[in-house]
Amino acid sequence: MPSDAPVPGAFDRGLLAPVAVGQDxxxxxxxxxxxxxxxxxxxxxxxxxxxxxxxxxxxxxxxxxxxxxxxxxxxxxxxxxxxxxxxxxxxxxxxxxxxxxxxxxxxxxxxxxxxxxxxxxxxxxxxxxxxxxxxxxxxxxxxxxxxxxxxxxxxxxxxxxxxxxxxxxxxxxxxxxxxxxxxxxxxxxxxxxxxxxxxxxxxxxxxxxxxxxxxxxxxxxxxxxxxxxxxxxxxxxxxxxxxxxxxxxxxxxxxxxxxxxxxxxxxxxxxxxxxxxxxxxxxxxxxxxxxxxxxxxxxxxxxxxxxxxxxxxxxxxxxxxxxxxxxxxxxxxxxxxxxxxxxxxxxxxxxxxxxxxxxxxxxxxxxxxxARNLALTHGLILAERLSIVLTPVIGADRVAGLVAAAGAGGDVAGLLRDMPETAGLDIDGLLDPAGYTGDAAVAVERMIGEEHP
The missing domain is CATH 1.20.200.10 (Fumarase/aspartase (Central domain))
Structure with a gap:
């Protein structure tokens, strides 16, 4: 048998398909x-x-x-x-x-x-x-x-x-x-x-x-x-x-x-x-x-x-x-x-x-x-929420300014507190990502309950 001839035996032992080795x-x-x-x-x-x-x-x-x-x-x-x-x-x-x-x-x-x-x-x-x-x-x-x-x-x-x-x-x-x-x-x-x-x-x-x-x-x-x-x-x-x-x-x-x-x-x-x-x-x-x-x-x-x-x-x-x-x-x-x-x-x-x-x-x-990745954008993760809540209060242009300030690393919370129009708002709650997860918890409970009661 030539030295480069294939060795007799199984053609495919999974050498090039490791995902299947031991499972096929x-x-x-x-x-x-x-x-x-x-x-x-x-x-x-x-x-x-x-x-x-x-x-x-x-x-x-x-x-x-x-x-x-x-x-x-x-x-x-x-x-x-x-x-x-x-x-x-x-x-x-x-x-x-x-x-x-x-x-x-x-x-x-x-x-x-x-x-x-x-x-x-x-x-x-x-x-x-x-x-x-x-x-x-x-x-x-x-x-x-x-x-x-x-x-x-x-x-x-x-x-x-x-x-x-x-x-x-x-x-x-x-x-x-x-x-x-x-x-x-x-x-x-x-x-x-x-x-x-x-x-x-x-x-x-x-x-x-x-x-x-x-x-x-x-x-x-x-x-x-x-x-x-x-x-x-x-x-x-x-x-x-x-x-x-x-x-x-x-x-x-x-x-x-x-x-x-x-x-x-x-x-x-x-x-x-x-x-x-x-x-x-x-x-x-x-x-x-x-x-x-x-x-x-x-x-x-x-x-x-x-x-x-x-x-x-x-x-x-x-x-x-x-x-x-x-x-x-x-x-x-x-x-x-x-x-x-x-x-x-x-x-x-x-x-x-x-x-x-x-x-x-x-x-x-x-x-x-x-937590680190959540905070990377200095509050921009909540831009949608800020737009929904604040546009009727301070107008779209000033919301855009807040978003720009967040993008530059600015203190959005401080800027909001300085605005008279936002005096009645829970600023900390507004800027808490945990308050803007919608039905996430409910969906998890439903999924676990339906699939794994």
Whole structure:
């Protein structure tokens, strides 16, 4: 072997995708292989459920293939089939199901072999397997999001009344609270979780061109119930219709995953900004150092989450393009392009949500930095309030003069006290940022109460 030849083994261990390292086992080739075997076993169980195959024979086939189709550990063993060898064999037919069927038949006695893949087409098994993988991945994402939401709810409650500078278009705007900002993060994660929980992840069983003619031919009228039993055996939804070229299960899944990474990206982006050295309002525990700058304490978890959030939308766009180009009764290439794209989108969401659970638990506020930044503009943070309250009292021109004085570091409170027209005003209260946070506290309480009663 030449010295510069690649070392045999896994192609992608996450060396260039650190956001997913340690979090992507559920979407590995082994997991997909296990799901493919599970999908084939689910079909065997369905034939038994409609009375076409003795249950004892179905159990024998299940035992040969690692147990119940939804047994994750058993499916990962995948009847002793090697994922790398199957991948090589898949090239000839363009998908891994074709060689898999032959390998599965070799594990069985001759009398049971006709029941392997009975009536199905490769797309039935592969689509179903990807839905099995997606279901497991979505469950893991939901668990990570729930953990992050719990941490953010506690953080929002703790800082409900911590007044900070809101920023619009990168500039100080009006006062807000750290708690309200966190409630916004929480709202985004909560909506994403709701959408993920509401997904329909269906089994696929249509036969060669979606007519299910093969099942009717093989099983008679009893085969009409086969798709429902198939979905039930696998713990998936029954879509009712065949979705070989109506790819809404894939695009809806993709959109829900991107909604999650969007919300995670918003959280991470704010953490990156607010932890800047010159801002310093937030920290997220011990960060990562630099190969050249030993003083660095980088917000690595937030950085990794952002890397996923930046990539995810274009993966979903690819899946929508594939759906739009799903011609005839089975797409030529568009279907094939979905597989790695969906897997990578699941992988990124798994990694981003896992890092978010850690990040949200580590968030800390530097109260001194928050107060320092709030006071940076010498009262200009309250310019909107001064305009609303004082324009009817002293006129717009004199309010503009006060704002200019504040911008120059002037004593706005002193100037106001020198004006006869303001004698009845609570000047200190007027210039207190805590008095101009509107419904922030109420919104935090509502958010925490609705999402985390």
């Amino acid at each position: 086992a559920l979407v590995s080739d082994e997991a997909v292989l296990g799901a493919l075997v599970g999908a084939e076993l689910g079909l065997v169980r369905a034939w038994a459920a409609v009375g076409a195959l003795p249950r004892a024979d179905a159990d024998e086939m299940g035992a040969a293939w690692g147990g119940h189709p939804d047994a994750r550990a058993a499916r990962s063993r995948a009847a002793g089939i090697d994922a790398a060898e199957l991948a090589e064999a898949a090239v000839a037919g363009g998908n891994p199901v074709i060689p898999l069927v032959g390998l599965l038949k070799q594990t069985l006695p001759e009398r049971l072999r006709p029941w392997v893949h009975r009536g199905a087409t490769s797309q039935d098994i592969l689509d179903t397997a990807l839905m099995l993988v997606a279901r497991d991945a979505v469950d893991a994402v939901l668990a990570s999001l729930a953990e992050a939401e719990q941490h953010l709810a506690a953080f929002a409650a703790e800082h409900r009344d911590t007044v900070a500078a809101a920023r619009t278009l990168a500039q100080h705007a009006v006062p807000t609270t750290v708690g309200l900002r966190a409630a916004g993060w929480l709202s985004g994660l909560g909506r994403a979780s709701t959408r993920l929980r509401q997904l329909t992840l269906p089994a696929q069983l249509g036969g060669a061109a979606g007519t299910r003619a093969s099942f009717r031919e093989l099983g008679g009228d009893a085969a009409a119930a086969l798709p429902a039993h198939y979905a039930e055996a696998l713990g998936l939804d029954d879509a009712g219709m065949v979705w070989h070229t109506s790819r809404w299960p894939v695009t809806e899944l993709a959109d829900a995953l991107v909604q999650a990474t969007d919300a995670l990206g918003k959280l991470a982006g704010d953490v990156v900004t607010l932890s800047r050295t010159e801002i310093g309002e937030l920290s997220a525990g011990e960060g990562g150092g630099s190969s050249a700058m030993p003083q660095k304490n980088n917000p690595v978890a937030a950085v990794l989450i952002r890397s996923a959030a930046l990539r995810a939308p274009q993966l979903a766009a690819t899946l929508h393009l594939c759906a739009a180009l799903a011609e005839d009764e089975r797409p030529a290439g568009a279907w094939h392009a979905e597989w790695p794209t969906l897997r990578e989108l699941l992988r990124l969401t798994l990694g981003a949500s896992a890092h978010a659970a850690v990040l949200s638990a580590a968030l800390r506020v530097d109260l001194a930095a928050v």
